[in-house]
Amino acid sequence: MDRSILRDVYSQNQLQEQMTWFWFNHFNVHASKANLRVMVGDYEDRALRPHALGRFRDLLEATLRHPAMLRYLDNAENAAGRINENYAREIMELHTMGVGSGYSQKDVQELARILTGVGIDARPLTPRIGPAHAGDLIRDGIFEFNPNRHDYGDKVFLGHVIRGRGFGEVEEALDILAAQPATARHISRELAIYFVSDDPPESLIKPMAATFESSHGDIARVLRVMFHSPEFRASLGTKFKDPAHYVISALRLTYNDTPIANAAPAQGWMNRLAEGLYGHETPDGYPMIAAAWNGPGQMETRFEVARVIASGGGGLFKTDTPGAVDRPARPVLEPVVNDAGLGAGLAAPTRAALAQAVSPADWNALYLSSPEFMRR
Amino acid sequence: MNRRSLLKAGALTAPLIIGGRAFAAPQSQSRLLIVFLRGAYDAASVLVPSSSDFYYQSRPTIAIARPDEANPKSAIPLTDEWSLHPAFRETLYPLYQKRQIAFVPYAGTDDMTRSHFETQDTIELGQPIQGSRNYGSGFMSRLAASLTGDAPIAFTAQVPLTFRGGAPVPNIAIGGFGKPGVDDRQAKLIQQMYQTGSLHQSVAEGFAVESAVYRSLGSEMMAANRGAVSTKGFELAARRIGRLMKTQFNLAFVDVGGWDTHVNQGNVGGYLSGRLEELGRGLAGYADEIGPEAWNSTVVVVISEFGRTFKENGDKGTDHGHGSVYWVMGGGVRGGRVVGDHGPVTQASLNQNRDYPVLVDYRALMGGLFSRMYGMNAGRLGTVFPGAAPRDLGLV
Numbered sequence: 001m002d003r004s005i006l007r008d009v010y011s012q013n014q015l016q017e018q019m020t021w022f023w024f025n026h027f028n029v030h031a032s033k034a035n036l037r038v039m040v041g042d043y044e045d046r047a048l049r050p051h052a053l054g055r056f057r058d059l060l061e062a063t064l065r066h067p068a069m070l071r072y073l074d075n076a077e078n079a080a081g082r083i084n085e086n087y088a089r090e091i092m093e094l095h096t097m098g099v100g101s102g103y104s105q106k107d108v109q110e111l112a113r114i115l116t117g118v119g120i121d122a123r124p125l126t127p128r129i130g131p132a133h134a135g136d137l138i139r140d141g142i143f144e145f146n147p148n149r150h151d152y153g154d155k156v157f158l159g160h161v162i163r164g165r166g167f168g169e170v171e172e173a174l175d176i177l178a179a180q181p182a183t184a185r186h187i188s189r190e191l192a193i194y195f196v197s198d199d200p201p202e203s204l205i206k207p208m209a210a211t212f213e214s215s216h217g218d219i220a221r222v223l224r225v226m227f228h229s230p231e232f233r234a235s236l237g238t239k240f241k242d243p244a245h246y247v248i249s250a251l252r253l254t255y256n257d258t259p260i261a262n263a264a265p266a267q268g269w270m271n272r273l274a275e276g277l278y279g280h281e282t283p284d285g286y287p288m289i290a291a292a293w294n295g296p297g298q299m300e301t302r303f304e305v306a307r308v309i310a311s312g313g314g315g316l317f318k319t320d321t322p323g324a325v326d327r328p329a330r331p332v333l334e335p336v337v338n339d340a341g342l343g344a345g346l347a348a349p350t351r352a353a354l355a356q357a358v359s360p361a362d363w364n365a366l367y368l369s370s371p372e373f374m375r376r
Numbered sequence: 377m378n379r380r381s382l383l384k385a386g387a388l389t390a391p392l393i394i395g396g397r398a399f400a401a402p403q404s405q406s407r408l409l410i411v412f413l414r415g416a417y418d419a420a421s422v423l424v425p426s427s428s429d430f431y432y433q434s435r436p437t438i439a440i441a442r443p444d445e446a447n448p449k450s451a452i453p454l455t456d457e458w459s460l461h462p463a464f465r466e467t468l469y470p471l472y473q474k475r476q477i478a479f480v481p482y483a484g485t486d487d488m489t490r491s492h493f494e495t496q497d498t499i500e501l502g503q504p505i506q507g508s509r510n511y512g513s514g515f516m517s518r519l520a521a522s523l524t525g526d527a528p529i530a531f532t533a534q535v536p537l538t539f540r541g542g543a544p545v546p547n548i549a550i551g552g553f554g555k556p557g558v559d560d561r562q563a564k565l566i567q568q569m570y571q572t573g574s575l576h577q578s579v580a581e582g583f584a585v586e587s588a589v590y591r592s593l594g595s596e597m598m599a600a601n602r603g604a605v606s607t608k609g610f611e612l613a614a615r616r617i618g619r620l621m622k623t624q625f626n627l628a629f630v631d632v633g634g635w636d637t638h639v640n641q642g643n644v645g646g647y648l649s650g651r652l653e654e655l656g657r658g659l660a661g662y663a664d665e666i667g668p669e670a671w672n673s674t675v676v677v678v679i680s681e682f683g684r685t686f687k688e689n690g691d692k693g694t695d696h697g698h699g700s701v702y703w704v705m706g707g708g709v710r711g712g713r714v715v716g717d718h719g720p721v722t723q724a725s726l727n728q729n730r731d732y733p734v735l736v737d738y739r740a741l742m743g744g745l746f747s748r749m750y751g752m753n754a755g756r757l758g759t760v761f762p763g764a765a766p767r768d769l770g771l772v
Binding site: 083085089099273296307371374 | 414415489490491492493494511512530533534535540544545546547548549552556557558562563565566568569570571572573575578579580581582583585586633634636638639689690691693695696
């Protein structure tokens with residue numbers, strides 16, 4: 001967790017880090033289920049970050065082959081004759097096409113059959129497979145495709161007949177899902193909600209989805225369409241920050257030149273703001289719209305967090321080693337804000353309140369609490 | 377007649393003035409708490425269809441044993457058809473014996489997506505299922521708008537969909553609540569910065585509710601410091617909610633997660649059983665904390681987005697289903713019964729050979745409750761649940 005937060009704050013590749021967070025949230029897993037805590041770091045670093053700006057189809061398969069996902073959505077338990085359709089449903093509903101986009105309960109059941117045998121095996125010994133399917137076994141770390149657990153019957157999925165033959169069925173199903181126009185729209189819309197607007201207009205979604213389809217899910221190209229759009233330019237300074245954006249941006253502004261020694265307090269603040277890292281219990285991920293984060297209780301908590309970040313304390317400069325003492329920094333934000341050209345855009349009430357600050361820490365707290373700093 | 381006690385027992389004290397909304401001594405005589413079990417709780421493990429041989433055939437490893445006085449792990453008989461999970465023996469069962477809780481089987485929505493998120497949204501919005509949705513208009517927000525003297529609050533870390541739209545409703549993450557960290561001078565300056573923008577009301581209410589709740593819970597916190605019985609988890613949250621709804625809030629929402637039991641849900645002593653025990657302790661603690669007088673004017677409705685498969689799956693768990701069982705509790709509720717006469721559950725009574733049907737629409741059920749509790753006519757109810765006729769199940 002520390003590593004993830006430190007990257008968010010200090011990485012030179014900010015888009016990569018934001019997209020890594022976005023994809024984690026899109027393909028969400030919850031660290032507190034089963035033994036997922038030991039896997040989520042690997043999931044983020046090896047399944048998500050390398051593909052964060054790559055091809056959606058590769059990303060989709062990387063998540064499918066990661067034990068964190070297979071455990072979280074129970075596909076590790078999905079076997080012929082003992083169907084568990086949890087993962088199959090969420091792949092279509094959340095990861096690709098989106099709910100209400102035209103698939104049926106029957107499609108969910110057929111995809112669940114296709115996914116039988118896709119699971120986890122931490123035992124060192126290779127399982128014994130009957131001669132008919134011995135060549136179909138796949139092992140990669142603790143990921144395993146086990147033919148003994150697979151349903152080799154033919155399936156009909158989204159109108160395609162999929163011949164029963166092992167993991168090739170999974171590849172074919174992922175190809176079909178990644179190429180669905182519904183998937184292009186669903187992903188484009190989620191990206192636009194994350195970066196541009198709570199209710200992105202059709203004029204933005206349409207060209208993004210078209211590029212998604214024509215480029216076969218090239219994420220960087222879809223993002224380029226979005227960043228060059230007039231809608232994106234017009235949105236700057238208006239999108240309400242979710243708690244992760246809020247905490248990370250406050251740390252970036254305040255401690256850019258004074259690297260923090262401990263990221264655990266930041267995780268604590270995100271937890272208090274109800275958006276803890278790896279902490280969303282259900283597979284839908286955190287919502288990305290303002291209404292989910294700007295309620296009265298949430299604003300008040302945000303001001304409390306602002307005050308701690310502003311004071312330089314809160315344990316950011318206390319290492320984990322025994323006997324370590326906190327050496328609070330003394331951040332002075334006013335010149336930083338002015339040098340960055342942020343002072344000029346402040347509204348009159350904000351300037352009036354800042355003028356009444358009684359100390360640098362007070363000024364910091366008020367600036368980090370201002371309506372301008374709540375938006376990006 | 378229980379409606380009378382609901383109407384009489386409205387003696388509220390400790391006025392509370394909050395900018396933007398009339399929080400001072402709520403005028404409405406009835407209190408309502410909606411408890412949303414997110415994740416689709418397994419209704420057949422709570423209200424056990426113990427007269428059904430088909431139930432025991434369908435659930436070889438996770439069924440709750442038929443009532444048997446010699447076996448403390450067996451279900452507690454309620455009616456000829458239905459029994460209660462033994463995790464509730466010390467908590468909800470006494471309320472049932474006092475006729476303060478009713479169970480409504482086969483309740484839910486017409487939404488057949490079997491998607492948690494889609495169906496939770498459906499319920500929280502309370503709009504007709506056909507047609508496009510307005511995510512800026514939840515049914516509890518519309519209910520608040522149609523009442524006078526209401527003091528709404530969400531006991532959640534985020535403002536839930538059901539309370540969005542209309543005037544901002546305060547939210548408090550009640551379980552982890554502590555001393556406010558922003559002093560009065562800073563609070564005043566911060567409110568100045570927000571005096572003109574769209575977040576003005578949200579910020580003002582945030583500070584006001586925070587300090588009011590802190591004042592109200594102060595005595596409890598001091599008591600805890602003196603070594604009073606410490607509670608945690610949902611029971612702590614529910615007791616605090618009871619304390620706050622006794623005097624300051626009368627229209628509230630809380631959610632409890634962790635019900636999506638696809639794998640190894642267990643029967644008695646397993647995972648689900650532990651969740652149910654905590655829930656039961658919380659709800660009984662709420663009734664205890666709000667006190668007998670306020671309890672008489674309180675209605676608690678426990679809901680969930682859908683039920684689960686009637687048959688257990690290959691992993692000793694259950695998958696997404698349809699119909700659920702809702703609970704209605706309160707001092708003035710006509711409880712001690714299971715609503716409706718459906719006969720034992722059989723294969724033929726299942727929906728799509730998979731799960732419970734929905735015979736009682738949640739909007740009809742709640743509409744029926746609201747019309748009695750608040751004296752709402754069809755026109756006003758229509759603004760809360762457009763296009764859904766209320767159904768009076770005689771619960772209050």
